[in-house]
Amino acid sequence: MFLIPQVEVQETEEKGKGIFATDIIEGGTLISDYLGKVVHSDESTDLYDDDVVFDMWYSDKVDICPDPDKPGMHTANTSCEPNCGMGAIGRRTTMFALRKIFPGEELTYEYFLGEQDEDCEAGTDNCFCESPFCRGTMYSNPMHYDAWDEHVEKMVKGESEDPPVPYGEQLPPLDKYPESVEDDEIYNIFGYREEEPHKCDMESFKSVKELRKLIRETGRTLKFSDIGIIVEGVIFGGHVIYKYIR
Ligand SMILES: [Zn+2]
Structure with a gap:
């Protein structure tokens, strides 16, 4: 769910859908919450075709599975030179502007994927971000990924692993969201x-x-x-x- 009006989903040439800025977005602005169906993590990938997987980690028991046809943070592409960061409110995943974003820019964030799945078909995990610093893959640098893992552990410490609503229901939006997110040196x-x-x-x-x-x-x-x-x-x-x- 988008929390600000100055974004829209558009089709891109190579990367399917993407999110674009229609006006200036100031650095730190909270842009989206990752909402979807609350699903047991063992069952989440069954909801999607093999080549499009949108399930988002909530805990080791729970994934959040958005409807691919609806607009939201799940339509954002990854980049090795992103302008957004993946943040957290408790166990909820959110997206915020790492820096001021200009009209027309595509909004991207690093997915922070860990080890490559051995079953993964060759080419399906390529990165098309076109940055001079592109790693060529959606997987993070292993040292950066390990640090991210520790960062997430700190963010969710003390939060229940159980779903906030029964399995099968939609994760509801919060009553109130912070407007801005502080910078953190974990993000490039x-x-x-x-x-x-x-x-x-x-x-x-x-x-x-x-x-x-x-x-x-x-x-x-x-x-x-x-x-x-x-x-x-x-x-x-x-x-x-x-x-x-x-
Ligand atoms: Zn890249």
Whole structure:
């Protein structure tokens, strides 16, 4: 279920459906909740064709299974250079803007898939994100995935594994959602390379936190003319991705 009006589902050329911004979305904005039928995890994949699986982990007992024909977060594609993050409210999965998003941009998030399923047909798990940093697969870097796993464990600590409504019923929306989600260094963050870089002075170069904040607020890559570099993003582990401009 979309929580803001400035998004719509469109057909893409290679990746099936996708979610696109119709207007500016500010960094941190909570965009969608992952709603669907509450299903026992042993039975969830039976609901879908083999090549389209939309079940989302809720606990080791429960999956949330959306209707593929309805609009929602399940129609978002993955990217190795995403502009959205997969967040959590308790055990609910949500999607929020990692940075300011510009009109016309496709909204993507990293799926954080762990180990590859051996039965998986070759090619079905390819990534088509076209980022220069594309891994070519939907699976996450193993070190990043392990850190994500720990992150999720912390987020759901103390939350019941049982479904909040009986099996077979729809997970209801919350009465109230937070408007904004705080930044977290577990997410890779990149400026939008189609927009002009944001001009920065060296004062802003003092910490990874400051770089992330500037990318989140402006949505852009960061230009440091004094040292001749453009910061394109900050990835997990505090690694700064930059290129020389002279
Ligand atoms: Zn990719």
